[in-house]
Amino acid sequence: MTVAIKKVGVIGSGQMGNGIAHVAALAGFDVVLNDVSGDRLKSALATINGNLTRQVAKKAISETDRKQALDRITSAESLDALADCDLVIETAIEKEETKRKIFHEVCAVLKPEAIVATNSSSISITRLAASTDRPEKFIGIHFMNPVPAMELVELIRGIATDDMTFDTAKAFVAKLGKQVAVSEDFPAFIVNRILLPMINEAIYTLYEGVGNVEAIDAAMKLGAHHPMGPLELADFIGLDTCLSIMQVLHEGLADSKYRPCPLLVKYVEAGWLGRKSQRGFYDYRGDKPIPTR
Ligand SMILES: CC(=O)CC(=O)SCCNC(=O)CCNC(=O)[C@H](O)C(C)(C)COP(=O)(O)OP(=O)(O)OC[C@H]1O[C@@H](n2cnc3c(N)ncnc32)[C@H](O)[C@@H]1OP(=O)(O)O
Ligand SMILES: NC(=O)C1=CN([C@@H]2O[C@H](COP(=O)(O)OP(=O)(O)OC[C@H]3O[C@@H](n4cnc5c(N)ncnc54)[C@H](OP(=O)(O)O)[C@@H]3O)[C@@H](O)[C@H]2O)C=CC1
CATH class of the missing domain: 3.40.50.720 (NAD(P)-binding Rossmann-like Domain)
Structure with a gap:
């Protein structure tokens, strides 16, 4: 019915x-x-x-x-x-x-x-x-x-x-x-339980200097055929939303593997929320997006 x-x-x-x-x-x-x-x-x-x-x-x-x-x-x-x-x-x-x-x-x-x-x-x-x-x-x-x-x-x-x-x-x-x-009603449901830890790991990869923004996004676009790189996608979703989801996962599942990357926290604290604030892992204020790291 x-x-x-x-x-x-x-x-x-x-x-x-x-x-x-x-x-x-x-x-x-x-x-x-x-x-x-x-x-x-x-x-x-x-x-x-x-x-x-x-x-x-x-x-x-x-x-x-x-x-x-x-x-x-x-x-x-x-x-x-x-x-x-x-x-x-x-x-x-x-x-x-x-x-x-x-x-x-x-x-x-x-x-x-x-x-x-x-x-x-x-x-x-x-x-x-x-x-x-x-x-x-x-x-x-x-x-x-x-x-x-x-x-x-x-x-x-x-x-x-x-x-x-x-x-x-x-x-x-x-x-x-x-x-x-x-x-089922568990923190971040299905898509974000899988997607957000991947994005958070990409930010750790940047934070630890394994690669820069361009290299990380190119790696996942060309190497794993993702339509957007994980940092480009994080900017698209909104870094405030990404951080909130990681916090819900971290608190709700009480597992340190969901710890939000400190660099994600820093970007949000700066008000660099991605596309919606014109700046995140890329700077969108010019003709084309420029990596900020
Ligand atoms: C955080 C959460 O809680 C859950 C989430 O949503 S996680 C995020 C999930 N989303 C993703 O992972 C998106 C990954 N990116 C993509 O799939 C693709 O890059 C994309 C679909 C966004 C754009 O694809 P593209 O091939 O580069 O662009 P393009 O061919 O211009 O657009 C494809 C379609 O998307 C539409 N589109 C693109 N950007 C759009 C936007 N910002 N708003 C509305 N529609 C849009 C286009 O109109 C087009 O529609 P049709 O197929 O009907 O013509
Ligand atoms: N971004 C994404 O990829 C996805 C997001 N979601 C979820 O959807 C929701 C919205 O996300 P998104 O659209 O990206 O966020 P945005 O920041 O783009 O939009 C949120 C909107 O809500 C408005 N708002 C804030 N407080 C209130 C209120 N009390 N009453 C009415 N409107 C209010 C904001 O206004 P103002 O800016 O003036 O405060 C803003 O216009 C979140 O719960 C998010 O987790 C789900 C799937 C994907």
């Missing part, structure tokens, strides 16, 4: 939020995109339009599809605008306290039958569910970046998630044209 989903709320309009709004609107859902910052919302809508326009140019969608998708998205700075959503997907920063606060506030305005999901990369679904008034209607729907291009979505049940919520989330993901991988 599934619940009918017509209107989807997306909380947080960063790179994941705008990607989720994009694919949901293109699949015919009405979308309310929320953020604490009006400027963020404006730039998210511009990014969505840019990505849809690129899909039109590549003949993946029609000009009518682009217009209709944009018309289905409204933006709002207040969570009150999500009151009549059937499904809400939280995709704010990877900080448990921020997410808990959002769930507390949004549950107060949602209808009782609405499903609440998080796009968290790593945080316990069971623990986040416990901060809501509806743990049985709470689930992890974990999209991959960039959302319009990646085929996979991880689904993670908390201890209390009921079958109706799981089946509805599964049907929703299928409507977006994406494949599901089901993960």
Whole structure:
């Protein structure tokens, strides 16, 4: 049994939020995109339009599809605008306290039958569910970046998630044209349990001087056929997000093999968060990315 989903709320309009709004609107859902910052919302809508326009140019969608998708998205700075959503997907920063606060506030305005999901990369679904008034209607729907291009979505049940919520989330993901991988609720789930230690190890490789940024990325692109080098990918994900995921792994599994590299910590402390702040393992302020080490 599934619940009918017509209107989807997306909380947080960063790179994941705008990607989720994009694919949901293109699949015919009405979308309310929320953020604490009006400027963020404006730039998210511009990014969505840019990505849809690129899909039109590549003949993946029609000009009518682009217009209709944009018309289905409204933006709002207040969570009150999500009151009549059937499904809400939280995709704010990877900080448990921020997410808990959002769930507390949004549950107060949602209808009782609405499903609440998080796009968290790593945080316990069971623990986040416990901060809501509806743990049985709470689930992890974990999209991959960039959302319009990646085929996979991880689904993670908390201890209390009921079958109706799981089946509805599964049907929703299928409507977006994406494949599901089901993960148990352990730190960082499947993709990031494997991917992030690899990225962290690449940063240790840099920290210990085994290779410079260019050599490490070239090694993994040309030597292992990864589409992006691990440092380029870390910048793409966001170094703050990478660090948060490593911290969840380190604390949650209590194993020193997940210790975040001190160089990753230093970059985040400097505010060098990767592409989103124009500087990380590469400097993106010029015509082409320049390695910073
Ligand atoms: C941290 C987490 O919690 C989980 C994660 O997401 S981990 C990160 C997972 N993601 C990855 O590992 C991405 C690795 N990189 C890649 O797969 C590729 O480099 C890439 C898909 C991003 C780009 O591929 P490419 O061949 O260099 O570029 P290009 O041919 O221009 O783009 C391929 C497609 O991606 C889309 N795309 C590329 N960048 C995009 C972006 N920033 N936003 C939206 N769409 C984008 C393009 O529109 C294109 O779509 P179509 O196939 O529909 O035409
Ligand atoms: N980056 C990635 O590759 C992936 C990330 N994720 C997960 O998705 C989530 C978002 O990541 P990402 O999009 O990269 O992060 P970004 O930093 O790009 O975006 C986060 C957005 O959330 C906004 N925000 C912060 N606090 C609130 C709030 N209280 N209410 C509403 N919006 C808020 C931020 O606004 P402001 O900047 O103004 O604070 C920003 O616009 C994280 O949980 C992350 O782990 C999942 C898969 C892949």
